[in-house]
Amino acid sequence: MSVLPMRSLLISSLLVVLAGCGSAYKTLQPAGGNRNCVEAFRPVFGSDLYKAQVEVAGKNLSGLLLIKTMEDGSTRVVFSTETGVKFFDFEFGVEGGFRAHYVMKKLDKKMVVNALRNDFDLVLMNGLGQGADRLMRREYKYYHGFQKGKKTAWYVTDADCAALQHAELGSRRQLLVDARLFAGEGKLFSGGGQAPDSVSIRHHNFNFNIALKKLDR
Amino acid sequence: MRNILLILCVMVGLMAQAQYKGYKPVADINSFKAAFTAASQKIQSIKSDFVQEKNLSLLSEKIVSRGKFWFRKENLVRMEYQHPFRYLMIINGNNVYVKDGQKENKVSTKSNKLFQKVNRLTVDCVQGTIFSNPDFKVKAFENGQQYLVEMIPVAKGLTEFFSKILVTVDRKDYSVANINMIEQGGDNTLISFQQKEINVSIADAVFAHQ
Numbered sequence: 001m002s003v004l005p006m007r008s009l010l011i012s013s014l015l016v017v018l019a020g021c022g023s024a025y026k027t028l029q030p031a032g033g034n035r036n037c038v039e040a041f042r043p044v045f046g047s048d049l050y051k052a053q054v055e056v057a058g059k060n061l062s063g064l065l066l067i068k069t070m071e072d073g074s075t076r077v078v079f080s081t082e083t084g085v086k087f088f089d090f091e092f093g094v095e096g097g098f099r100a101h102y103v104m105k106k107l108d109k110k111m112v113v114n115a116l117r118n119d120f121d122l123v124l125m126n127g128l129g130q131g132a133d134r135l136m137r138r139e140y141k142y143y144h145g146f147q148k149g150k151k152t153a154w155y156v157t158d159a160d161c162a163a164l165q166h167a168e169l170g171s172r173r174q175l176l177v178d179a180r181l182f183a184g185e186g187k188l189f190s191g192g193g194q195a196p197d198s199v200s201i202r203h204h205n206f207n208f209n210i211a212l213k214k215l216d217r
Numbered sequence: 218m219r220n221i222l223l224i225l226c227v228m229v230g231l232m233a234q235a236q237y238k239g240y241k242p243v244a245d246i247n248s249f250k251a252a253f254t255a256a257s258q259k260i261q262s263i264k265s266d267f268v269q270e271k272n273l274s275l276l277s278e279k280i281v282s283r284g285k286f287w288f289r290k291e292n293l294v295r296m297e298y299q300h301p302f303r304y305l306m307i308i309n310g311n312n313v314y315v316k317d318g319q320k321e322n323k324v325s326t327k328s329n330k331l332f333q334k335v336n337r338l339t340v341d342c343v344q345g346t347i348f349s350n351p352d353f354k355v356k357a358f359e360n361g362q363q364y365l366v367e368m369i370p371v372a373k374g375l376t377e378f379f380s381k382i383l384v385t386v387d388r389k390d391y392s393v394a395n396i397n398m399i400e401q402g403g404d405n406t407l408i409s410f411q412q413k414e415i416n417v418s419i420a421d422a423v424f425a426h427q
Contacts, residue, residue: 053320066273078276084271085406089273
């Protein structure tokens, strides 16, 4: 192979790689509209039990996840095996606070706890404050952005803000986590003071996925 | 000074008596162990329903699940959760098979010390060999209907999960009525065995899996 085609191949490969590294949010355009509408999609949990499937680094883990709203308004999220051995017990405060009441030794690593905290913060719509900090759009999807430190929680709706398409947690350039909430029979979750029937959480920067399905107790 | 000592002795005595309401320490622990082991050796199989209650004390919450339980000597166990979810666990010697929905998993307890200990505990409870399990310090209490066996874990790995395990044994046939696993934080998991059928024939297929 001559030097020229070789160099072209290298350049085109680099371009492909660089395009892959491009910001996931670069194509978002500022949009006008109601910045408070996603509040209606906040799930309301009483004491709801979910069957949980967790896939982490190619390994499967299953168990029961209890989400309970306490009298003081905080939310407790407790994950245990089917046979009753507890993995973790987290408390999410009304103002965005967080406390790990218990974490099994094997899971008790800062990265794991932070990842789980971010995931449930995103699903519970915890600590969002009043109204979105930014409202952006890409084609027919509207991105309601809430700043969370260096990251942004995005709640993606249609133009009328009638349905929550999905939620995302992103850094400035990268999509980190997406969460999808369903009302049952595959219908998009529309809030209405209910708890979702199923939830799927997918991490994009490492192999870690959570699927929840509500149980009739 | 003598009065204070006397009061302290009485208080300690009362506390020991009140450790488990309605129970007193078994007077002759050796004859209880012998009777328990002898009776358990006559148990070839157990078929039973079970109810599992996970009590989350600080949340005032109880998670209840139900299912079927099978045991056959020497060490075959099938535990099938049927409500509110389906989950199957089969212990066959050193192998554990788990089926959860469409997902299946096979684990050899040889590769996991904790699994090995939990496996041994399950089999020891139904087989009556809990007194010889070195992972626990064991004491026994009794009342007119039941024995209460207190198991305090001493083995590393188990102490992280349980502060103690209480096994209630029916006096009439020395079969296990319930197992109460109490965690360090005060939460507990109580598994009660109901409609027990002792020494009924259980087909090999019950403990088989694809």
